[in-house]
Amino acid sequence: MNIRFYHEVLEFIYPQYCKTCERKLNSAEIRYCRNCFNQLVPTDLGNWIKKTTTGEHLDFAYSAFWYDEILQDCIHNGKYNGCKRLLRIISEMALSELEDAPEIMRVDLLLPVPLHKVRYRERGFNQAEIIARTVGERFNLPVKTNLIHRSEWTTSQTKLDIAGRRRNTEQAFKVTGICEGKRLLLIDDVLTSGATSNSCAKKLKERGAATVGIFTVATPDFGLK
Numbered sequence: 525m526n527i528r529f530y531h532e533v534l535e536f537i538y539p540q541y542c543k544t545c546e547r548k549l550n551s552a553e554i555r556y557c558r559n560c561f562n563q564l565v566p567t568d569l570g571n572w573i574k575k576t577t578t579g580e581h582l583d584f585a586y587s588a589f590w591y592d593e594i595l596q597d598c599i600h601n602g603k604y605n606g607c608k609r610l611l612r613i614i615s616e617m618a619l620s621e622l623e624d625a626p627e628i629m630r631v632d633l634l635l636p637v638p639l640h641k642v643r644y645r646e647r648g649f650n651q652a653e654i655i656a657r658t659v660g661e662r663f664n665l666p667v668k669t670n671l672i673h674r675s676e677w678t679t680s681q682t683k684l685d686i687a688g689r690r691r692n693t694e695q696a697f698k699v700t701g702i703c704e705g706k707r708l709l710l711i712d713d714v715l716t717s718g719a720t721s722n723s724c725a726k727k728l729k730e731r732g733a734a735t736v737g738i739f740t741v742a743t744p745d746f747g748l749k
């Protein structure tokens with residue numbers, strides 16, 4: 525049975541409805557209708573590196589949307605229920621934030637922020653890699669997944685002070701490939717304080733990276749609006 529036909533049969537038996545407006549979804553839509561996806565709010569922050577709380581090793585930062593309920597649900601479903609198609613849909617929508625970013629023209633490699641290998645084994649994929657592949661296809665840039673690794677379990681951060689948390693995050697990453705003179709773009713789903721990507725950037729620069737930026741699909745509102 526061809527896969528399209530299979531989907532059509534499934535749709536007939538179990539019609540799917542938009543989680544927000546309850547409209548019946550067509551075969552190209554998943555969880556939300558196109559109309560509700562179009563309600564996602566762009567941050568319009570442009571390069572917001574100066575507003576991140578921890579970002580001194582990063583050269584630039586772009587985040588496409590505010591991290592609202594729809595995006596939280598999509599990213600959660602993408603990560604924990606393995607719904608890669610959902611991750612691809614939101615990644616494609618997020619691309620517009622990079623279209624006008626002058627820095628994207630000067631990037632050599634895309635680096636998904638790595639997951640620890642135990643987490644990777646549990647999940648079967650890294651959500652950041654799916655986003656990076658979408659960016660790579662659009663801007664014709666290679667995605668490298670073996671340059672930086674998450675080498676240690678980041679132990680529970682709750683009992684640590686700020687300096688301790690920083691050390692803890694920094695120790696978690698290890699660069700195992702060559703990045704001398706390269707202009708790199710880290711990619712992740714959500715950027716909160718910037719501590720994780722900043723630690724990656726620090727390690728990459730210690731190994732000679734020329735510039736390191738970060739692009740994420742979403743960022744929560746820290747009074748930036």
Ligand SMILES: [Zn+2]
Binds near residue numbers: 542547559
């Ligand atoms: Zn809807």
